[in-house]
Amino acid sequence: MASLRGWREGLVSARTTDSARDIPEATVARLPVYLRALTTLVDNGTATCSSEELAAAAGVNSAKLRKDLSYLGSYGTRGVGYDVDYLRYQIAREIGVTQDWPVVIVGIGNLGHALANFSGFRSRGFRVVALLDADPTRRGEVVAGIDVRDFADLDAIVREHGVAIGVIATPATAAQDVADRMVEAGISSILNFAPTVIAVPAGVDVRKVDLSIELQILAYHEQRKQAEATA
Template sequence: MTPARSRRPSAPTRTERGIPEATVARLPVYLRALTALSDGGIATASSEDLATAAGVNSAKLRKDLSYLGSYGTRGVGYDVEYLRYQIAREIGVTQDWAVVIVGIGNLGHALANYSGFGTRGFRIVALLDADPDLVGEQIGDMEVRDIAELEDIVKTDRVSIGVITTPAGPAQEVCDRLVTAGVTSILNFAPVVLSVPAGVDIRKVDLSIELQILAYHEQRKSGEAALPPVPELPTMNGLPDLPSVGGGVGA
């Protein structure tokens, strides 16, 4: 143990004026909770009230809000409207982001119809598909357009967010085209790992992965006693050249 061990004291974790990722992911939840309180006619709320509405504990909520500034009043709480605006501004939904949806199958259809598209803050500027039978179809007040128009639309409408609801196959190509055209954020519903250059953000929504995570825990509830601890060898069709197995399942 060296005497003056320079253990950098609680590094800032986030870049200047940046906010920890875990906090960023919760800000939209707080925003929604505040909107609900506001709609309910509530003008002031304590961190405890807000935390309950958002489904987190109050210590976490106060810590999260502290990254934005000091928007509360000791002994009183937070002004709902004021805090709501501050969070909306911090997230960036006081402006409107142009969005395209690529792949108008069942899911693309559903998203296109999604009224309000979350809250405000986003504007769907085009629905694109490669299928000529779909092109021209009317969905709400929009018409499905040919994917050939992708580049034009992204450039003309300054689209920054692309939503991919194609099958797995074409997803990477669609992604590449979006990025090349200038899109810098992607929300991917296709069941594939997409690669994007640095500077492009990507988030993934995956039904089957969510279900599998639930299944894991489910198995550990009901199953516990019913399941065999571990089969030495799986009984699957054809398991060519097992790597000398060894059976045991670790400690």
């Protein structure tokens, strides 16, 4: 029922209907934020909310929220607002997290540990099916209840679990090689925590999370604020 095959069919039929069309990238990036805000509202027992309330919870303005939601369809009621649970389901379906996505994490250093232990994975549509490390001395270690396995097992694991998403948590020097192997194994979406740009063929998506880049952006603005203050 909740098989890979199951949601693939679901998705195809969704695309046959009117819902899954060209959603702007900026909107796609905000859908998970709305989803989280809606989950919080559900947990608080809120049944209905206005675009104004949801926008406040998500940290955007309400015009943007309504515009974003309009790309998915018409899930609100004029004069009333949105049914929180219904809208949450619709967004989850649009993103594709009504079923779990199997994920592999490569590189079990400090960051890999933190990622493996991150509880938000499970609750938000992802399931870590394997932890891989090139270092043979780590073999047999168990992190967050998951065995650390040989990086060479990647192909077998991807095939066995139908893994489409890989997380790179290795040092920068290893990242390109890991990415190449992931792509060869059939992974087509990569979340890269290594502080380096990786090259992938067309059709493979890469997103990058980079701590020092985020800090540098803050530093730039901080610098200007301080210059302002002393000017």
